[in-house]
Amino acid sequence: MEGVFGIGWLTALIFLPLCGAIVLLFFPRRCEGLIKWFTLGVTLLDFVLSLVVFSRFDDLKAGMQFVERFPWIKAWGAEYYLGIDGISLLLVVLTTYLMVLSVLSSWSSVEKALKEYMIAFLLLETGMIGTFCALDLLLFYLFWEFTLIPMYLIIGIWGGPRRVYAAIKFFLYTMAGSVLMLVAILTLYFLHAKSSGQYTFDLFALYNTPMSIKTALLLFAAFSLAFAIKVPMFPFHTWLPDAHVEAPTAGSVILAGVLLKMGTYGFLRFAIPLFPQAAKEAQITVLVLALIGIIYGALVSMMQDDLKKLVAFSSVSHLGFVMLGMFAFTHQGVQGSVYQMLNHGVSTGGLFILVGMIYERRHTRLIKEFGGLAKIMPIYATFFMIVALSSIGLPGTNGFVGEFTILLGTFKSKPIFGILGATGVIFAAGYMLWMMKRVFFGALSHEENLTLKDLNKREIVTLIPIVIMIFWMGIYPKFFFQKMDLSVSAFLKDLQTRQSLFVENTQIEKLGGR
Amino acid sequence: MWGMEFKKELIGILPEIVLFCFALVSLLLGAFLKGASRRITGYIGLLGYVVAFFTIFPSGTETLKAFYGMVSFDPFSLFFKVLFLVIGFLVVLLSLDYAKKEEVGFGEYYALILIATCGMILMAASSNFVTLFLGLEIMSLSIYALTGITREDPRSVEAAFKYFLLGAFASAFFLYGVALLYVSTGTLDLMAFGQLLKSKAQVLKDPTFLVGLGLLLVGFGFKLALVPFHMWTPDVYEGAPTPITAFMATGVKAAAFAGFLRVLLFALPSLPFKWQEVLWVLSVATMSLGNLVALRQDDIKRMLAYSSIAHAGYILIGIIAGPERGYSGALFYLYAYAFMNIGAFAVVAILSKKGHPNTVLEAYSGIASRHPLLALSMTIFLFSLAGVPPTAGFMAKFYVFSAAVKEGYTWLAVLGVLNSAVAAYYYLRVMVYMYFREPKWEIQTGSASLAGVLVIILSLWGVLQFGILPSSLLALAQTSLRLL
Numbered sequence: 001m002e003g004v005f006g007i008g009w010l011t012a013l014i015f016l017p018l019c020g021a022i023v024l025l026f027f028p029r030r031c032e033g034l035i036k037w038f039t040l041g042v043t044l045l046d047f048v049l050s051l052v053v054f055s056r057f058d059d060l061k062a063g064m065q066f067v068e069r070f071p072w073i074k075a076w077g078a079e080y081y082l083g084i085d086g087i088s089l090l091l092v093v094l095t096t097y098l099m100v101l102s103v104l105s106s107w108s109s110v111e112k113a114l115k116e117y118m119i120a121f122l123l124l125e126t127g128m129i130g131t132f133c134a135l136d137l138l139l140f141y142l143f144w145e146f147t148l149i150p151m152y153l154i155i156g157i158w159g160g161p162r163r164v165y166a167a168i169k170f171f172l173y174t175m176a177g178s179v180l181m182l183v184a185i186l187t188l189y190f191l192h193a194k195s196s197g198q199y200t201f202d203l204f205a206l207y208n209t210p211m212s213i214k215t216a217l218l219l220f221a222a223f224s225l226a227f228a229i230k231v232p233m234f235p236f237h238t239w240l241p242d243a244h245v246e247a248p249t250a251g252s253v254i255l256a257g258v259l260l261k262m263g264t265y266g267f268l269r270f271a272i273p274l275f276p277q278a279a280k281e282a283q284i285t286v287l288v289l290a291l292i293g294i295i296y297g298a299l300v301s302m303m304q305d306d307l308k309k310l311v312a313f314s315s316v317s318h319l320g321f322v323m324l325g326m327f328a329f330t331h332q333g334v335q336g337s338v339y340q341m342l343n344h345g346v347s348t349g350g351l352f353i354l355v356g357m358i359y360e361r362r363h364t365r366l367i368k369e370f371g372g373l374a375k376i377m378p379i380y381a382t383f384f385m386i387v388a389l390s391s392i393g394l395p396g397t398n399g400f401v402g403e404f405t406i407l408l409g410t411f412k413s414k415p416i417f418g419i420l421g422a423t424g425v426i427f428a429a430g431y432m433l434w435m436m437k438r439v440f441f442g443a444l445s446h447e448e449n450l451t452l453k454d455l456n457k458r459e460i461v462t463l464i465p466i467v468i469m470i471f472w473m474g475i476y477p478k479f480f481f482q483k484m485d486l487s488v489s490a491f492l493k494d495l496q497t498r499q500s501l502f503v504e505n506t507q508i509e510k511l512g513g514r
Numbered sequence: 515m516w517g518m519e520f521k522k523e524l525i526g527i528l529p530e531i532v533l534f535c536f537a538l539v540s541l542l543l544g545a546f547l548k549g550a551s552r553r554i555t556g557y558i559g560l561l562g563y564v565v566a567f568f569t570i571f572p573s574g575t576e577t578l579k580a581f582y583g584m585v586s587f588d589p590f591s592l593f594f595k596v597l598f599l600v601i602g603f604l605v606v607l608l609s610l611d612y613a614k615k616e617e618v619g620f621g622e623y624y625a626l627i628l629i630a631t632c633g634m635i636l637m638a639a640s641s642n643f644v645t646l647f648l649g650l651e652i653m654s655l656s657i658y659a660l661t662g663i664t665r666e667d668p669r670s671v672e673a674a675f676k677y678f679l680l681g682a683f684a685s686a687f688f689l690y691g692v693a694l695l696y697v698s699t700g701t702l703d704l705m706a707f708g709q710l711l712k713s714k715a716q717v718l719k720d721p722t723f724l725v726g727l728g729l730l731l732v733g734f735g736f737k738l739a740l741v742p743f744h745m746w747t748p749d750v751y752e753g754a755p756t757p758i759t760a761f762m763a764t765g766v767k768a769a770a771f772a773g774f775l776r777v778l779l780f781a782l783p784s785l786p787f788k789w790q791e792v793l794w795v796l797s798v799a800t801m802s803l804g805n806l807v808a809l810r811q812d813d814i815k816r817m818l819a820y821s822s823i824a825h826a827g828y829i830l831i832g833i834i835a836g837p838e839r840g841y842s843g844a845l846f847y848l849y850a851y852a853f854m855n856i857g858a859f860a861v862v863a864i865l866s867k868k869g870h871p872n873t874v875l876e877a878y879s880g881i882a883s884r885h886p887l888l889a890l891s892m893t894i895f896l897f898s899l900a901g902v903p904p905t906a907g908f909m910a911k912f913y914v915f916s917a918a919v920k921e922g923y924t925w926l927a928v929l930g931v932l933n934s935a936v937a938a939y940y941y942l943r944v945m946v947y948m949y950f951r952e953p954k955w956e957i958q959t960g961s962a963s964l965a966g967v968l969v970i971i972l973s974l975w976g977v978l979q980f981g982i983l984p985s986s987l988l989a990l991a992q993t994s995l996r997l998l
Contacts, residue, residue, distance in 0.1 A: 153949065156949060189916070189919075
């Protein structure tokens with residue numbers, strides 16, 4: 001098998017950060033510079049590795065690539081089974097990319113226990129990449145739950161004043177959702193074993209588990225609950241603002257950029273394809289919740305007086321778009337949905353970094369404490385403007401491509417939702433631009449702001465990759481679309497054939513019953 | 515021929531003999547030596563476990579009913595022998611560290627631990643109600659004494675007294691149950707008992723039989739600390755010396771489960787009525803009450819006591835799910851639980867100091883910055899207790915819940931997982947104190963000796979090994995049930 005030094009590509013990608021974390025354990029606590037540079041090196045190396053995987057990925061092949069498969073727990077039929085398609089490939093690259101930025105953005109903001117901080121982040125990276133690569137349900141669950149541990153510690157140790165509350169809320173919310181998924185996984189596992197006589201957690205084998213629509217709906221609900229809490233979809237979003245506001249900057253970046261995507265990815269890879277008929281039944285419900293999320297998130301954002309809270313609630317709105325596109329079940333919809341996952345990672349990640357920068361200077365995030373910053377910090381204001389506009393979805397930036405494709409896809413299958421969803425874009429412009437106006441323009445009303453320093457070189461280096469991605473993804477989206485094109489079509493084709501197959505089956509059953 | 519048979523029987527019981535001999539040596543040395551040199555008795559105890567460990571294997575894995583059918587040497591008892599020896603070894607090792615601080619390291623302390631282990635092994639190997647009871651009593655009497663071994667500490671004495679009184683009641687229930695069962699069936703041999711039930715269905719309707727069965731269950735309920743027979747647990751766990759608490763939470767519980775499983779497997783393999791429903795209620799009550807009350811505890815030993823009650827509830831899920839997958843799940847759980855619980859108690863024991871038990875959660879404030887590695891280990895143990903991957907606690911829960919789902923007890927599994935989500939809160943709370951609070955420097959904490967560190971390392975190994983690569987232990991758990 002190919003790979004780095006005989007180790008599979010994905011294994012290397014997943015466990016490189018873990019190895020880094022173990023090495024870091026033995027670093028003397030005082031050498032802060034060394035610790036930072038070492039962590040940066042590890043994340044950069046992982047990023048480069050992911051780029052190699054990206055470049056070696058064959059766009060013209062549907063299905064899983066870079067597959068690694070070994071028996072893991074033979075007695076249960078669990079396997080160490082990894083593989084990526086175009087969708088997970090992009091998410092893996094997003095993860096490694098945001099990790100580098102997170103390390104850079106925490107260069108000077110960590111006040112205590114720097115070593116443990118970096119270890120937690122590296123462990124988190126292992127968990128996240130593992131989640132995106134695992135094709136064995138048990139292995140997936142292992143990585144999925146594992147990410148809770150470092151994130152809990154990151155929020156709880158290095159977070160803001162209400163960090164304990166936020167950390168515990170985050171942990172319990174997500175855990176409560178996922179344990180039900182565990183029962184659903186087990187039910188599915190035994191259902192499959194009963195019909196095929198083979199015990200396996202292999203995702204693709206489980207795709208073809210025959211079951212009644214009632215069972216399917218129940219299992220779908222259990223999976224969806226776990227993922228919906230993670231996304232978070234309205235009305236399961238209440239942990240998000242707390243977690244985001246209290247988390248340190250890099251924690252928010254990863255939380256928004258990657259952890260939330262684990263939820264949407266879960267729908268795409270697990271909940272929908274495992275139970276296509278149930279997904280179809282639930283389509284309208286999910287679309288309605290997504291729509292509420294879009295509008296509610298935007299309205300609540302508008303009312304926030306704290307910058308970070310504003311960005312946090314805007315996530316609810318953005319993720320609503322992702323869910324809207326996904327559950328439109330059209331090619332554009334799903335493609336836009338995946339694209340929007342990446343966009344949100346880049347733009348919202350960028351916004352959190354920017355908010356973190358101003359917080360480091362002023363130790364406040366209240367909008368009313370600012371005003372006229374554009375005069376004092378022109379570079380900062382420019383970067384902020386670009387990222388904010390991309391978050392709104394201005395043509396030419398990545399946000400436009402994502403939202404436009406999603407809405408296009410939604411119009412095709414459910415026009416009403418498309419129309420209502422489009423209003424979310426207007427609201428987004430509302431809260432973002434109003435915030436920009438209050439923070440960057442107008443008179444310099446606060447004396448403390450007069451002495452603020454503009455961005456330093458490290459901060460600019462952190463932000464430039466984000467701006468590059470914003471324009472690259474906005475102007476030449478084909479580069480990314482073609483990576484996932486076949487995977488998305490395969491997803492939909494598979495979905496449609498199995499949905500129609502199911503309809504036929506039930507008809508046959510009905511006829512047989514007569 | 516008789517000689518051959520007897521030799522085999524002797525080889526089978528060799529571990530118990532070895533443990534007992536070392537107990538005597540330790541006891542005598544403790545009596546004759548003075549001062550610090552008495553500490554050597556601890557090393558004698560350790561050596562006893564190591565030697566006993568190597569005497570397990572000559573008997574082989576074939577089933578042998580020895581001593582007129584009173585005990586049975588089979589893979590099942592072998593599995594538990596290894597577990598009890600590992601637990602005993604870790605507890606003695608931990609006691610070496612603890613004894614230095616609390617000055618309890620006399621000969622009888624280690625002798626009692628060794629003898630209690632003998633009792634546990636006997637319970638797991640018993641194939642007759644009488645040996646089962648004997649094992650139970652050998653174990654329990656030693657543990658009563660161990661609970662009160664720190665004579666100056668009123669809490670310890672109170673705990674010992676409580677435990678003794680309630681334990682005596684439990685034994686009486688147990689014995690009375692056995693007597694009634696004997697009245698209705700005329701046999702005490704577990705195997706014969708089971709066959710009798712199969713052939714003579716009218717026995718099952720006999721009220722004497724049913725009352726006997728009920729009393730037996732109550733007896734086990736006390737030892738397993740199932741709700742509503744759990745009242746003694748928190749006080750006793752809190753008052754006993756910490757290594758002994760660890761011993762009780764893991765060893766005694768595992769021995770009681772071993773005995774319970776013996777009875778279920780041999781004596782009651784085919785009951786026509788749904789005894790699972792009784793256990794269902796017990797299991798849910800045990801899990802839920804244990805977890806809910808644990809939420810409110812401010813003393814870490816009490817919290818771990820309630821958590822151990824809850825864990826008995828999870829293990830019971832495996833037992834309800836039945837022999838095919840559930841029993842091996844329960845066995846796996848007992849191993850995983852032993853490592854993570856001893857690990858957690860080891861941290862508690864290490865952090866205590868003479869006159870400063872440091873068991874209130876407040877004492878854990880900011881421990882992470884004073885003892886970073888200790889805090890990290892505790893975190894791993896707590897996550898394992900909470901059932902978060904990649905730890906043994908997760909695999910164990912996964913195993914018993916999967917057994918429940920397989921046998922159609924999906925709702926029980928749902929209640930189980932929801933319970934573990936609730937439980938996460940109080941484990942996280944300890945971490946909140948350790949990591950998220952400022953250190954309280956005025957609190958004096960102990961530090962780890964080599965023995966303590968060794969306990970932690972071994973426990974960590976167990977927790978991670980069985981959490982990431984559980985295959986070997988799974989296979990063992992399954993084979994230990996196959997030949998029964």
